[in-house]
Amino acid sequence: MIIWQNLTAQQQQQLLARPAIADNQQLSAGVEDIITQVKTQGDRALFSLTEKFDGISLSTLKVSPAQITQAKKALSTERLAAINTAYEQIKSFHQAQQPQDVVVETRPGVVCTLTSQAIESVGLYIPAGSAPLPSTVLMLGVPAKLADCARKVLVCPPDKNGQLADEVLVAADLCGIEEIYTLGGAQAIAALAYGTQTIAPVCKVFGPGNRYVTEAKKQLSQQVPGFAIDMPAGPSEVLVIADGNSNPAFVAADLLSQAEHGPDSQVVLVTDSKALIAEVEQALTQQLAQLSRRDIAEQALSQSRLILTDNLTTAVQVSNQYAPEHLIIQTENPKALLAGIRNAGSVFLGAYTPESAGDYASGTNHVLPTYGYSKVCSSLSLADFYRRFTVQEITKAGLAGLAPCITELTDAEGLDGHKRAVTIRLEPEKAQDIAQNQAPAADISKQGGSNE
Amino acid sequence: MIIWQNLTAQQQQQLLARPAIADNQQLSAGVEDIITQVKTQGDRALFSLTEKFDGISLSTLKVSPAQITQAKKALSTERLAAINTAYEQIKSFHQAQQPQDVVVETRPGVVCTLTSQAIESVGLYIPAGSAPLPSTVLMLGVPAKLADCARKVLVCPPDKNGQLADEVLVAADLCGIEEIYTLGGAQAIAALAYGTQTIAPVCKVFGPGNRYVTEAKKQLSQQVPGFAIDMPAGPSEVLVIADGNSNPAFVAADLLSQAEHGPDSQVVLVTDSKALIAEVEQALTQQLAQLSRRDIAEQALSQSRLILTDNLTTAVQVSNQYAPEHLIIQTENPKALLAGIRNAGSVFLGAYTPESAGDYASGTNHVLPTYGYSKVCSSLSLADFYRRFTVQEITKAGLAGLAPCITELTDAEGLDGHKRAVTIRLEPEKAQDIAQNQAPAADISKQGGSNE
Numbered sequence: 001m002i003i004w005q006n007l008t009a010q011q012q013q014q015l016l017a018r019p020a021i022a023d024n025q026q027l028s029a030g031v032e033d034i035i036t037q038v039k040t041q042g043d044r045a046l047f048s049l050t051e052k053f054d055g056i057s058l059s060t061l062k063v064s065p066a067q068i069t070q071a072k073k074a075l076s077t078e079r080l081a082a083i084n085t086a087y088e089q090i091k092s093f094h095q096a097q098q099p100q101d102v103v104v105e106t107r108p109g110v111v112c113t114l115t116s117q118a119i120e121s122v123g124l125y126i127p128a129g130s131a132p133l134p135s136t137v138l139m140l141g142v143p144a145k146l147a148d149c150a151r152k153v154l155v156c157p158p159d160k161n162g163q164l165a166d167e168v169l170v171a172a173d174l175c176g177i178e179e180i181y182t183l184g185g186a187q188a189i190a191a192l193a194y195g196t197q198t199i200a201p202v203c204k205v206f207g208p209g210n211r212y213v214t215e216a217k218k219q220l221s222q223q224v225p226g227f228a229i230d231m232p233a234g235p236s237e238v239l240v241i242a243d244g245n246s247n248p249a250f251v252a253a254d255l256l257s258q259a260e261h262g263p264d265s266q267v268v269l270v271t272d273s274k275a276l277i278a279e280v281e282q283a284l285t286q287q288l289a290q291l292s293r294r295d296i297a298e299q300a301l302s303q304s305r306l307i308l309t310d311n312l313t314t315a316v317q318v319s320n321q322y323a324p325e326h327l328i329i330q331t332e333n334p335k336a337l338l339a340g341i342r343n344a345g346s347v348f349l350g351a352y353t354p355e356s357a358g359d360y361a362s363g364t365n366h367v368l369p370t371y372g373y374s375k376v377c378s379s380l381s382l383a384d385f386y387r388r389f390t391v392q393e394i395t396k397a398g399l400a401g402l403a404p405c406i407t408e409l410t411d412a413e414g415l416d417g418h419k420r421a422v423t424i425r426l427e428p429e430k431a432q433d434i435a436q437n438q439a440p441a442a443d444i445s446k447q448g449g450s451n452e
Numbered sequence: 453m454i455i456w457q458n459l460t461a462q463q464q465q466q467l468l469a470r471p472a473i474a475d476n477q478q479l480s481a482g483v484e485d486i487i488t489q490v491k492t493q494g495d496r497a498l499f500s501l502t503e504k505f506d507g508i509s510l511s512t513l514k515v516s517p518a519q520i521t522q523a524k525k526a527l528s529t530e531r532l533a534a535i536n537t538a539y540e541q542i543k544s545f546h547q548a549q550q551p552q553d554v555v556v557e558t559r560p561g562v563v564c565t566l567t568s569q570a571i572e573s574v575g576l577y578i579p580a581g582s583a584p585l586p587s588t589v590l591m592l593g594v595p596a597k598l599a600d601c602a603r604k605v606l607v608c609p610p611d612k613n614g615q616l617a618d619e620v621l622v623a624a625d626l627c628g629i630e631e632i633y634t635l636g637g638a639q640a641i642a643a644l645a646y647g648t649q650t651i652a653p654v655c656k657v658f659g660p661g662n663r664y665v666t667e668a669k670k671q672l673s674q675q676v677p678g679f680a681i682d683m684p685a686g687p688s689e690v691l692v693i694a695d696g697n698s699n700p701a702f703v704a705a706d707l708l709s710q711a712e713h714g715p716d717s718q719v720v721l722v723t724d725s726k727a728l729i730a731e732v733e734q735a736l737t738q739q740l741a742q743l744s745r746r747d748i749a750e751q752a753l754s755q756s757r758l759i760l761t762d763n764l765t766t767a768v769q770v771s772n773q774y775a776p777e778h779l780i781i782q783t784e785n786p787k788a789l790l791a792g793i794r795n796a797g798s799v800f801l802g803a804y805t806p807e808s809a810g811d812y813a814s815g816t817n818h819v820l821p822t823y824g825y826s827k828v829c830s831s832l833s834l835a836d837f838y839r840r841f842t843v844q845e846i847t848k849a850g851l852a853g854l855a856p857c858i859t860e861l862t863d864a865e866g867l868d869g870h871k872r873a874v875t876i877r878l879e880p881e882k883a884q885d886i887a888q889n890q891a892p893a894a895d896i897s898k899q900g901g902s903n904e
Binding site: 018078079081082083085086089092093096097102104106107110112114117119120130131132133134135167203204218222225226227228234249250253254256257259260261287290291292293297323334335338342343344345346347348349350351352353354355356357358359360361362363364365371372373374375376377378379381383386387388389390391392393394395396398399402404405406408409410412413414415416417418419420421422424425 | 470530531533534535537538541544545548549554556558559562564566569571572582583584585586587619655656670674677678679680686701702705706708709711712713739742743744745749775786787790794795796797798799800801802803804805806807808809810811812813814815816817823824825826827828829830831833835838839840841842843844845846847848850851854856857858860861862864865866867868869870871872873874876877
């Protein structure tokens with residue numbers, strides 16, 4: 001237990017600092033080498049790298065429609081229903097995020113529009129460690145489907161038999177993904193960025209991954225012009241704000257659900273109740289013993305922080321300083337604290353809103369900014385599968401109305417080519433135009449007189 | 453003149469490729485050194501680097517309120533009015549972009565919200581080359597003001613007298629920017645990322661700059677956790693789509709207004725009219741002679757491409773393949789072509805909508821994706837000064853309704869800590885809860901039966 005107010009500002013900062021990610025030159029060079037192989041040898045490199053890293057010699061990368069039909073048959077009714085329910089939940093929330101055009105006539109004859117268009121081709125990376133991750137397929141595939149991206153490509157590493165999990169195939173099919181490749185690691189990201197004989201390149205890659213995948217996304221987004229990634233990645237993390245009324249068993253369960261993700265998971269409890277900390281510690285011990293992934297959770301917990309603050313206002317400040325990926329507010333009146341929350345990826349309000357609800361099926365996206373990036377990055381949403389751009393249409397009278405402003409500023413900036421592009425359009429009948437546009441001219445002087 | 457259909461697909465691709473940006477190790481190492489100096493020596497490095505690169509020994513970095521008052525007095529009524537008009541135009545369009553919360557009850561008792569909050573601290577970089585750039589101050593400062601970012605910091609390199617231009621100070625004051633520093637180059641970006649004694653660090657930096665600034669933004673966004681930049685930068689570019697009805701003098705003026713930006717500016721004309729190409733070439737020669745920056749424009753024009761296509765549909769395809777920063781459609785019916793446009797930063801429709809209108813005063817933002825990034829990146833808008841995040845609030849009954857879905861998926865993914873965080877909340881009265889929630893359970897099976 002750490003007593004917040006006993007620490008200096010510097011100690012407080014250190015307490016909340018993420019563990020430094022060591023500059024791993026071996027990893028970086030290894031990924032660079034994989035990228036070069038894929039760039040120069042195409043498919044041949046994909047087959048040999050899959051053999052090397054996944055231990056399986058594949059004859060084809062692309063998943064066939066027959067494999068998807070087979071996957072649907074293989075799954076239980078309950079599992080199919082669960083995938084469908086999660087799909088509908090996520091769809092319901094993301095569909096409501098469809099972008100709307102903004103159209104403003106900023107002055108007579110000058111119409112500006114902010115509009116959106118789906119990114120043409122997207123790549124969705126689905127990790128496959130100890131278990132399949134159909135939830136991640138849905139978190140990436142549903143918004144890609146709703147945005148109606150022309151090409152949606154899913155990549156996922158093969159299991160030791162060279163197969164993808166039935167759950168992954170069924171979820172991908174639900175999202176209308178027609179290109180699925182049995183391919184993982186840095187080589188998959190390189191294939192999506194540069195393209196090979198089998199896999200055409202995509203514009204943007206989404207999804208979590210191990211450190212090879214993360215490093216490949218980082219390197220490729222720097223080296224391939226016009227290629228983008230969703231967001232920087234770091235270890236998963238949760239911060240729970242609780243008070244004397246919180247149920248310690250619920251708090252402990254939430255901390256453990258984060259801790260089981262990986263030994264590098266970050267787990268933080270901030271509370272104004274000393275008694276709660278003791279009770280949570282007890283509950284953690286009790287619940288930990290029952291977890292199948294208790295070794296992983298134990299390692300993560302050994303780095304956890306249980307912080308005692310004077311009051312809940314300070315607890316909110318601690319959370320804002322930490323900027324957690326997941327923030328659970330399990331206090332008597334959680335909504336009262338929400339207004340003060342500045343930085344968080346996704347917020348879970350109240351005793352019956354565990355993080356795992358958002359991980360699977362509340363409807364929110366589980367791809368979230370980590371490692372302090374929730375101060376500047378957005379949670380993944382439908383907007384990330386679109387790009388915004390502007391359109392303007394100006395009448396001759398509208399341009400005449402803007403001309404005094406533009407030409408004065410081009411003079412200030414010494415760009416007479418910019419000025420000429422305006423004046424040449426008004427030249428032959430210039431005097432007449434100005435007479436016609438007295439109203440906009442009057443507007444200008446009125447606007448000019450006010451700073452707000 | 454290049455006849456598009458006479459080229460092979462590969463030649464077409466080469467024709468539209470941006471010039472490769474050479475990997476300049478000297479530049480990269482130089483910027484790395486500047487960053488290290490600022491990180492380790494703080495203000496002292498800022499003063500010495502300013503003396504080295506700007507040739508001026510400053511005694512203070514921060515601009516005083518008196519200097520702003522002075523700047524307002526120094527400017528002519530016309531110039532003040534022009535800055536005010538541009539401010540009002542940009543404000544009018546960006547104010548209409550204020551984000552709205554999205555609230556969805558995705559099933560009874562499960563309420564999900566997508567909400568936005570201003571990024572707490574933003575840095576705005578304003579270049580200062582041959583002339584002041586008040587327009588860029590407005591393009592960054594207006595959305596920062598409208599988002600109400602708590603800290604707005606503007607940096608701009610000093611002139612040879614150690615001053616910032618009056619136009620820059622007046623525009624910054626209009627945007628409510630209270631922290632203005634006389635500081636430019638890579639050292640300014642490093643100060644904003646790491647902070648010094650005088651300048652507290654910011655979360656996100658916006659704005660264009662020379663290659664030192666661009667390289668510093670790139671390096672710092674990779675090395676400082678939680679620090680973000682607006683978008684990747686490249687040389688400015690325009691593509692004009694025109695037909696036999698277009699006014700060649702207008703087209704030439706638009707091409708030249710882009711060409712005068714810099715010798716590396718990209719200028720492309722695509723048309724279905726051979727006659728227009730000849731007329732534009734003539735108009736270019738004529739207008740070029742009158743430009744003060746004709747040497748720069750001439751260099752850019754020597755790399756320009758005048759492309760003849762069979763028809764306007766192909767012209768649109770060429771534009772989509774190129775993905776221009778600025779796209780001017782100057783045809784008889786420009787709106788008819790707009791529907792086919794996939795990739796562009798900002799679109800200018802019709803004979804009376806020159807790019808310079810958008811550069812200064814139509815209301816749209818002039819910070820746009822270049823170098824092919826308009827395929828994946830958005831034009832700068834109010835959204836870039838906010839971050840989106842989600843909030844969910846679930847009732848006990850709502851959680852019980854979701855439980856079958858979540859626990860089936862946690863089983864599939866082997867995460868029993870995630871499962872436990874749900875079941876522990878429903879345990880004591882579990883049977884009773886399920887009875888109470890037959891309606892949601894029925895919902896699940898209904899949803900489970902449908903793939904859409």
